[in-house]
Amino acid sequence: MLKKESILIEGVEIQISYKKIKNLNLKVGIDGQVNLSVPKFIPRVTIDKFINSKLDWIKDNLDKFSESIKFSNKKLQNGEKHFVLGQEKTLKVIDKKMKHPNIFLENETNLVMEINQNVSQKTKERHLNQWYENLLIKETENYFKKWEQVLGVSKSKLIIKKMKGKWGYCDIRTKNICLNLELTKRNLEFIEYVVLHELCHLIVPNHGSDFKKLLNQHLPNWKNIKTEID
Ligand SMILES: [Zn+2]
Numbered sequence: 001m002l003k004k005e006s007i008l009i010e011g012v013e014i015q016i017s018y019k020k021i022k023n024l025n026l027k028v029g030i031d032g033q034v035n036l037s038v039p040k041f042i043p044r045v046t047i048d049k050f051i052n053s054k055l056d057w058i059k060d061n062l063d064k065f066s067e068s069i070k071f072s073n074k075k076l077q078n079g080e081k082h083f084v085l086g087q088e089k090t091l092k093v094i095d096k097k098m099k100h101p102n103i104f105l106e107n108e109t110n111l112v113m114e115i116n117q118n119v120s121q122k123t124k125e126r127h128l129n130q131w132y133e134n135l136l137i138k139e140t141e142n143y144f145k146k147w148e149q150v151l152g153v154s155k156s157k158l159i160i161k162k163m164k165g166k167w168g169y170c171d172i173r174t175k176n177i178c179l180n181l182e183l184t185k186r187n188l189e190f191i192e193y194v195v196l197h198e199l200c201h202l203i204v205p206n207h208g209s210d211f212k213k214l215l216n217q218h219l220p221n222w223k224n225i226k227t228e229i230d
Pocket residue numbers: 197201207
């Protein structure tokens with residue numbers, strides 16, 4: 001087995017894999033995972049030097065990810081494309097004088113927002129985010145039940161929020177699991193993978209070989225799911 005380790009530099013977690021290769025190879029996945037493959041017998045100081053020279057580039061890439069999850073580039077207008085559970089929907093905004101907006105999916109193709117058009121952009125965003133959040137809670141409920149039972153663990157609280165560079169996060173101390181609101185835009189297969197991934201952290205806190213063993217055991221195709229999305 002070749003060595004793997006994870007190091008933290010300026011708040012950025014970098015996963016290092018020692019491989020039979022000649023050059024260092026750095027990748028930033030859209031899920032915010034930073035992977036660095038390095039030659040087997042490379043001195044640690046060379047790794048540190050390399051990372052430091054690339055740190056701005058890494059941070060830029062992590063920022064790009066967080067940029068893509070902002071609503072600011074969405075105007076919430078008719079005809080706009082929005083992703084819901086991995087499927088592209090067309091937004092239909094219908095002006096209705098009502099106190100509480102009504103948001104729903106229509107005919108597999110439309111995401112309908114019945115809302116008073118006079119409300120601010122911020123209010124529209126807030127309502128749509130709330131709708132996404134409720135959907136994510138609903139869709140992950142069974143996945144949590146299923147995998148908590150299989151793994152023999154249980155989380156405390158489920159927190160959903162927008163996060164930078166991460167799909168999920170598990171606080172091992174409180175057993176709270178946090179999911180990125182943006183996850184609601186991904187397909188169910190990926191959502192289930194993230195749920196399992198975070199629950200596995202209740203058994204193995206890091207991404208080392210024991211962690212991968214767990215994933216291999218319970219979701220043998222997890223690597224394909226992950227790379228399809230990256
Ligand atoms: Zn993890």
